[in-house]
Amino acid sequence: MKLVHPDFFFQIELPENKVPVLVFESPSRFLEFVSQIKGQVNGDNGEWILSEGGKKLNLAKTCEVIIDVFALDINQKKMVTSLYNHLEKDVFNCDLLSEWNSIYSVLANFSEKTFDLIQYNLKYRDSIEIKDFFKFMNISFEDSSDNVLEKILNYMELASEIMGIRLFILCNIKSYLDYKQLTYLYEQAFYKKYHLLLIESHCSVEKNNIENTIIIDQDNCIIS
Numbered sequence: 282m283k284l285v286h287p288d289f290f291f292q293i294e295l296p297e298n299k300v301p302v303l304v305f306e307s308p309s310r311f312l313e314f315v316s317q318i319k320g321q322v323n324g325d326n327g328e329w330i331l332s333e334g335g336k337k338l339n340l341a342k343t344c345e346v347i348i349d350v351f352a353l354d355i356n357q358k359k360m361v362t363s364l365y366n367h368l369e370k371d372v373f374n375c376d377l378l379s380e381w382n383s384i385y386s387v388l389a390n391f392s393e394k395t396f397d398l399i400q401y402n403l404k405y406r407d408s409i410e411i412k413d414f415f416k417f418m419n420i421s422f423e424d425s426s427d428n429v430l431e432k433i434l435n436y437m438e439l440a441s442e443i444m445g446i447r448l449f450i451l452c453n454i455k456s457y458l459d460y461k462q463l464t465y466l467y468e469q470a471f472y473k474k475y476h477l478l479l480i481e482s483h484c485s486v487e488k489n490n491i492e493n494t495i496i497i498d499q500d501n502c503i504i505s
Contacts, residue, residue: 282295282296282331282332282333282338282447282448282476283295283331283332283333284329284330284331284448284478285329285330285332286317286328286329286330287328288328290501290503291495291503293478294493295448295476295478297471297476298471298491299491299492299493300467300470300477300478300479300489300491300492300493301478301479301492301493301494301495302479302481302492302493302494302495303478303479303480303481303495303497304481304482304483304484304494304495304496304497305480305481305482305497306484306496306497306498306499307497307498307499307501308482310497310501311480311482314480315346315348315452315480317329318344318346318450319346319348321340321341322340322341322344322345322346323341324341327340331343331344331448333447338447342444342445343445343446343447343448344446344447344448344449344450345437345440345444345446345448345449345450346450346452347433347436347449347450347451347452347454348452350429350432350433350454350457351429353432353433353436355422355424355435355436355439356421356422356424359444360422360439360440360443360444361420361421361422363443363444364415364420364421364422364443365412365415365416365420366412367443368411368412368415368420369410369411369412369415372411373411381411381414384414385409388409389405392405393405422439429457429458430458430462430465430466433454433466434466434469437449437469437470437473437475438473441473441475446475447475447476448475448476448477448478449470449475449476449477449478450477450478450479450480451477451478451479451480452480452481453480453481453482454466454479454481455479455481455483455485460487460489463489464489464491467489467491479492484496
């Protein structure tokens with residue numbers, strides 16, 4: 282897997298079992314990179330291209346940019362919507378579908394009976410999607426994380442399994458996690474088969490042989 286941009290001066294290789302770390306010494310370049318990739322992941326137009334095996338991937342559907350680890354929400358709208366879609370698909374493919382049809386029949390019958398309570402002409406929806414019922418029941422994920430590392434790991438695992446995220450771009454994550462925690466984060470990512478890309482504004486003193494560090498200095502020169 283690799284990430285490229287026509288105006289960026291090198292392609293970012295994203296190999297398995299290795300974590301590329303981009304260190305921008307220039308704050309303006311750091312801001313430019315993060316804002317552009319974040320905007321494109323959110324659906325804005327952009328020229329970043331994520332590919333694997335020569336095949337272009339949909340950046341908005343396969344990449345997630347994590348800037349504030351404290352703002353991670355496993356019950357954000359897009360995550361829960363993906364959950365409902367998965368649950369609905371599973372219901373249609375198992376014997377729960379007949380049970381759902383019975384439930385809907387009861388709800389429709391109840392709605393018709395309420396019409397007799399007041400002297401008005403009323404109507405109701407002639408169909409209810411299963412995902413609407415899940416939304417009504419406020420089905421959501423339970424957050425059992427006790428610390429920042431668990432919160433990140435839990436979020437990435439769900440985003441990968443529920444939303445199909447393949448690449449997580451972590452911004453200044455070394456400001457929150459120490460060497461041991463980062464190594465564990467890397468190991469879990471490798472085990473779960475998704476890629477990581479670290480974007481840092483400062484070069485850390487500790488070296489990790491799992492990382493492939495590339496420094497972009499103030500003059501826009503590359504130091505590997």
